[in-house]
Amino acid sequence: MKHLLNLLAAVALLVWGTYLVRTGILRVFGGNLRQVLARSIDTRPAAAMAGLGVTALVQSSTATALIVSSFVGQGLVALPTALAVMLGADVGTSLMTVVFSFDLSWLSPLFIFVGVVLFITRQATPLGRFGRVLIGLGLMLLALRLVSESTAIMVKSPAVQALLLTLSSDILLEITVGAVLAVIAYSSLAIVLLTATLAASGAIPLDVALGLTLGANLGSGLLGVLATAKSSVEVRQVPIGNLVFKIVGVIMAAPFAAFWIRTLKPYLPEPATVVVLYHLVFNVLIALIFLAFTHIVARWVEQWLPKPDRNMVAGRPHHLDPSALATPSLAISNAAREALHQADIVETMLLGMLRVIKDNDLRLAEELRRMDDTVDQLYSAIKYYLTKISREALGEEESKRWTDIISFTINMEQIGDIIERVLLDIEDKKIKKGRNFSDAGMAEICELHARLVDNLRLGMSVFLNGSVRDAQKLLEEKARFRDLERAYAGTHLTRLTENTVQSIETSSLHLDLISDLKRINSHICSIAYPILDSAGALSPTRFRQVLPEEPSRAL
Template identity: 30%
Template sequence: MLFISVTALMGGLALFLLGMHLITDGLHKAAARQVQYILGHVTRNRFYGMLAGLLVTIILQTSAVTTVLLVGFVSAGLMNLSQALGVILGAAIGSTLTPQLIAFNLGDYALWAVVAGLIPYLFSKRLRWRHLGEAVIGFGLIFYGAGVMGQAAAPLKSLPEFIALLDRLASFPWLMAGVATLFTALVQASTPTVVLAMTLASQGSLSLPSALAMVLGANLGTTATAFISSLAHSREAKRVALVHFLFKLGGVFIFLPLLNLYTWLAETTSPDIARQVANGHTLFNVINMLIFIWFTPWMGRLATRILPDAPEEEKVAKYLDSTVVEVPEVALTNVVRELLRMANVINREMFPRVMQPLAAREVDLLEKLKGLDNLLDYLYHAIARYLIRIPETNLSEEQSILKIKLLYIASDLEHIGDVLVEMAHQWQKIETTGVEFSPQGQTELHEMFEKVRENFNAAVEAFATNDEGAAVQIIRRHPEILRLEKDLRCSHFQRLQQENRLSLETTSVHMELINQFLRLNLHSVSIAQAVMGII
């Protein structure tokens, strides 16, 4: 009997988890652009952010995914930490909708929802309708899974071993909350744990205080998803996950010592114990929001103190959100943002350093440039892997061409980093000997370098704005760079004939730097050609 009941209970839970996955996956794909718009534009203050989090989580049916999206947004610089904190509190309230729906006992209609969702999922030719059909199937499965769990839990109350185990846990609410926290962290969602608590309570296997202790543990355990997601993101994104955990932990520390009062509040909301558990879940998140929304600025500062800014650019892909790879318009936009970040590293961090005169050069300059080049290498490979993961079946012809363009541009940016490191190696030769270029030679090198840098910035701007006209101008300026290169070589040879000592001692480095300038400009031309579709 115990084996059959536990098997049915686990099977029902598995169906419930599958349904949750289908709902989240389907709605995320169907409404990805709308969700990103809401999160990106309706977060002007903490209260708007709270409402945005509530709405988005109702759409996605899980606060864990909303928080993961926030981690990506903050990492990408599209939202700051203080804006994200209000969204987190609203998302927690939105996550209570599913248990409220489960409490209506709609299991008799669950399979009809599966049938209704299967029709567009199998037969629709439009991706959005297929994704919506997938979500409807998911709704059917969570109600059906909840029904299976309810039927499986009924015989358990007559098993003395099972009741004794629950009684031992019920005697220690902190332990019950801890077990629920671990279980929720394992299944990556709070809703299954809350629904399991509702099921056991409705069958008489669990008292209301014990069920509410499970609810508190479920709310704390759901923070694990954002923590895991933030590991691959920036320091700012890790702060979002940390504050999410602190909000929930603070709520648990407030509610568990007041468990009797919390139980009384839940009991006053409904005569049905399953509804009381669902309402207790909602009460916790609403009260927690009302308490902590006033402290979001201080929580943000606390997170910054615990996780201070990294001294250097972090080796993470800030924009490549793996949850939207099957939504091409969003995924390709993310790649564009990451490429512009690469260009920004080159223009702001590498270009100003590489041509510094000896007197002004930083200590360990070559090592710093190598570190930045390693970041560019990492981002190039991350972008390549991300682009490969975007399914070809979801791409229009135009998007397929754009995908190839982006890969070409990523390669050019990565190679520009290599060129700049090679230039630094040449400068190190000058630094070792202590002999500088002749004044005229140094002026000429800086003149050509600035023209090459202008072309690079123009190519990046043409890419960012998709301006084919600007790209044409960059290509047309390449012969001017070639003429300048010939002029600089001729001028240098004239100084050699005049037996200029500085020119003689620096000639190999001088010639090699001119070659590297040409390579830099060729990569800018290649970026411009990609903008024009010449690939």
């Protein structure tokens, strides 16, 4: 029982080490990895090479699948190209399996010691996060040594030998067991390494090890499908296409497992070497065979999972993909895109508000007020999504972006509430009472509204690009808008002294309206503050400093 617990603990340590390496790499290079993939997938061969390189770093084809799937969901990458990336990703994982199959246990103490020192002393820096990667590598190497030692003892037990012999009778059973283990461990890399170690110690026959390896490959394809099960159709298409490659590849390779053993065993006496090379050759051949047919598989997948009609604004897909939460940089990007979706709806409400004022359109006013419910729902969904992202997993820049998104969505939600109240006032005080603004008053409202729309679009650009120059321009617009609002309030009071009938009837509504427009503009301009603060371009105080020679005024 003790030796079984030791083996299970070693397997758990192997899985945990793989997780530390994968998440650590994503935290250090997450944004750069996404850029590499985005820039390197012009052709299918280039896409495959990009997938190979990224996955060799991340050590998880599932993580690569989530990143590429998000590109397809955003419309940035065509499905055939994304499938080519996944073929390369599987080769990248198998290459790392070959590397870890060598006896590198002597590096384990060094990696763990250096990693812990870096992680503790520089935890909030990229160097500290790299220390996390070193800890994971050290734990993986240590776990492989512990697995080897534990199985060497357990294999001598008659009961264990009898149990393992049951696997040698059915390759379908071996494939099934390998797939289930890969799904449970959330890593085909860990299961193939475990299988190679068990084969090297004599715990399982070589033919059983190859069957488990095929199953681990199938399990990695299932992992991507399960991880994106609740995502949009476009996101789910990539893992399903990759699973098709896996299924066809396993069907083609399974009958030739015995041939592989007969051919290579005389030249490769180490069973572990046979296993990892089998894993590598399997994925290389699948990539070479299917790279020319990704467009055909993509067409099949699109027929199985057709994209829904998304012509209406309310039918636009949401980007809060739960499967991306394991990749903080990707989850932050998804939240930012959803925040822009929320801003698009606010812009629609703002544009429609002027039409209601001009045309007295009650039906449009009701539609716009219903849209505020959508804005509120998006705010709640984005906020909840962001709270599920581990703040400890975020780097400094990602933490700032997290805060920026929260601030942006709060401002959009409050703008939506203000527009809803304005529409209610227009209905009650203008449309239902049959009143109209004077020509001069309407011209002032149109001028303020036009500036407001321009500022909102500029604010969305600032949020998206983080341009300090645009943020400064947006902040300057706040002062201009405030001065314009005061000037128009003064001209309105002048019209009242001239006893203009329309101005008298709508005086309260007019003043409330331009005040509400100023409040909306203040929320828009608030988008600039985090950008300027991060760049050190924000003045510590907005109060005018009194010059020494300027005499103070007694109150």
